[in-house]
Amino acid sequence: MRYLLSCLTVLLFISCNSKQEEKYAVSGTAPGVLNGIRAYYNVMDERGQLTAIDTSIIMDEKFVFDIKENLESPELRVLKIDGIDSNLLFITSPEGVEISVDKDSIANSTVKGGPINDAMTEYQTEKTNFQAFVKDLSSKRNQAMQDQDRDAFNQYNADYQKGLNNYKQILEKLQRKNEINLVGTMTLGELINMKVYDEKIAREQYNKLEKNVQNLPMSQQIDAYLKRIESVAVGQKAPLFEGHNPDGEVIKLEEIMGKVTLIDFWASWCKPCRAENPNVVAAYEKYHDKGFNILSVSLDQKTGRESWIKAIEDDKMTWNHISRLQYFGPLAKLYNVNAIPATFLLDENGVIIDKNLRGQALHNRLEDLLGEGQSQGAM
Known part of the structure; x- marks a missing residue:
């Protein structure tokens, strides 16, 4: 999720109701900034990299950007001034934008340029x-x-x-x-x-x-x-995936399904995962013969391959295991896993029916599904 938020900060754009192209002007004052200092009018790419598309030399504590962008709607731009560490975000506006720079704390600068900049200033403050x-x-x-x-x-x-x-x-x-x-x-x-x-x-x-x-x-x-x-919400069909087990064999989720199945994201280095493993082992031993399978997906990295295999043996996890040894890689992203342990319980049709069951909650759910009179036979 941190990646998401950083990307959102990078890609701040705004659209207005007018479908006509507008020309946007930006000017400002910079009290206390010496003559000759440069101010830069920047666009920002999806990685957060700035590219100056106009430059203004501050004279008499004032700056004006000559560029008049033809935009279908307002967009985010970034003001950078030499000698000032931080940058200032603002939104282009058909009404024009006027900036009063606080050189000692650029976050305290004021931006005038329509209601949207007022709202943005409130948020940034x-x-x-x-x-x-x-x-x-x-x-x-x-x-x-x-x-x-x-x-x-x-x-x-x-x-x-x-x-x-x-x-x-x-x-x-x-x-x-x-x-x-x-x-x-x-x-x-x-x-x-x-x-x-x-x-x-x-x-x-x-x-x-x-x-x-x-x-x-x-x-x-x-x-x-x-x-x-x-x-991967409850009620959705579980996305299919595959990976290699410790012996290098390809194991596919679709080959494991057909019974009540637990997809268990974990790692050898994850203390909460290791603490929960005895509970999962107990559930497997009790319900496997009644139709319960597990597919564990390790988020260990390549350097942790031996630790992964040792943890499987030490914790007596006798079911199917796979890993791509890529940490929070494609499999974790497929299931939107950004913290472990994380589990997904599937019914016989591969539909997600519960998530993140731990401790007694896992046993209770399995008892509801596979208890007396519900046995499906082992796979």
């Missing part, structure tokens, strides 16, 4: 304030750890959770207030990343975006992410 809050709190946490002050550390946790919850509420209000435009998309991505919105609410909010906003690369990344989640 709240985000900056939260980041400053976390930074200040982190220094207190580090001091508490250094002093081995448990009370202070517990207070840090309480303060952080309170601040985080407050920020989530602010984000949600901003998202609802801007649910058809770019700021709605920006905040939607962050709310998904912070798990405030589940896939159902996220999809509902995404569908409220104006169609031209949905067509933007940033929005399309959210859509693609939601589609990956939706493809």
Whole structure:
């Protein structure tokens, strides 16, 4: 999910209702910045790389970009000034954009350019304030750890959770207030990343975006992410995949299915996974003869091949195992797995019927499916 959020930050675009091409002008003031310093008007690619498409030399604390872009809709641009570490995001506007740069804290700069820039400024201000809050709190946490002050550390946790919850509420209000435009998309991505919105609410909010906003690369990344989640939701057919077992043989999910099947994403280095393995072993031993199969998918890397094989033996996991030895690679992405352990329980038809069952919950579910009178016979 971090990758997603970073991509969303990179691909901030905005669309307006007008279908006519507009010419967008940008100018500003930079109090305290010396004559001759250069300001750069940048576009940003999907990797976050900046490309200057216009340059202005600051004179008398003022700058004007001569470029007049012909755009069908407003888009994100980035202001960079020599000698100032951070950059400033702004959105082109048919009304023109005027920027007043705060050279000591560019985050405190003001951008005037229509309601969308006002909304974006509000969002960026709240985000900056939260980041400053976390930074200040982190220094207190580090001091508490250094002093081995448990009370202070517990207070840090309480303060952080309170601040985080407050920020989530602010984000949600901003998202609802801007649910058809770019700021709605920006905040939607962050709310998904912070798990405030589940896939159902996220999809509902995404569908409220104006169609031209949905067509933007940033929005399309959210859509693609939601589609990956939706493809492995309860009620969906499990996506098929294959991989090599420790002996180098190809094992296919479709060959394992036909019984109640648990797909178990884990790794030898994952302590919670290893702690859960005895419970999974017990479930397998109890229900395998009644029609329960397991396919474990290891997220070990190439350097961890021997550790993977040893963990299988040590934990007495006698079912099918595969790995591509690619960490959170294609198989994890196929099932939208970004943390382990992660499990998907399939019925006899390969339909996902439950997710992330652990401990007694796994046994209870299997008892419902395969208990007395439900036996299907072993595979």
